[in-house]
Amino acid sequence: MEQKALQKLVEEVSIDFFELPFRHQATFNARLKTTGGRYFLQSHHLDFNPQVLEKFGMETLIGVIKHELCHYHLHLAGKGHQHKDREFKALLKKVGGLRYVPSMKEAGADEWIQLWKYQCQKCGTNVRRKRRFNTNKxxxxxxxxxxxLLGREEVQL
Structure with missing residues (x-):
């Protein structure tokens, strides 16, 4: 789906489910990794993760669009637009938007992390840390x- 098609889709969903126009910009943002979409409070633009459409299909993307439009319309109306607000939860339930996007991680994919490994020179205790630290301090x-400092080590989560 291209940017123009996404813009048109967001405008249609806004009219169909909220009966209010969407007058700002909606774009795909490939840098989004863990979230389905994002609403910008200052510019009122919407960003969407293109992986949602690729992995989960149009129905899930529309659910994410509804979610972000709830933020959009409530914020412009001066009402509670945060996830914790009663108005947000009620509107999201009314329009049938998604509360959470499905996990973007591959099912069964192993996650590895690199850690720094240190050893005490006196008692021999091994210590692992994400961030490197000053051994003199x-x-x-x-x-x-x-x-x-012994070096780096890959550990499976």
Whole structure:
């Protein structure tokens, strides 16, 4: 689907389900990874994740569009537009929008993470950290010994 088709779809969904026009810009944003869409409070534009259409189809995309249009119309009306607000929840239920987008992760896909591995030179305790730290500044909590950086290590979550 192209940007023009998405814009037209968002405008049609807005008229059909909210009976209000959508007068701003709707675009696909391939940089979105974990969310289905995004509403911008300042410009009132909408961004959508193209993977939602590819992985889950048109019905799910329309559910995400309804969700973002709830934010849009409630914000412009000066009502509660946040997920926690009663007005948002009621409008989302009324129009049949999605509360959550299905998980974008591949089913059964293993996740790996790289960690920094340190070893205490006094007691031999091994420590793993996401972020590297200064071994001159920090000491072992067990024995107050100095750490030695051993390198990076991949760990499965």
């Amino acid at each position: 920090y000491v072992c909590s067990n024995c107050k010994g100095a750490f030695k």
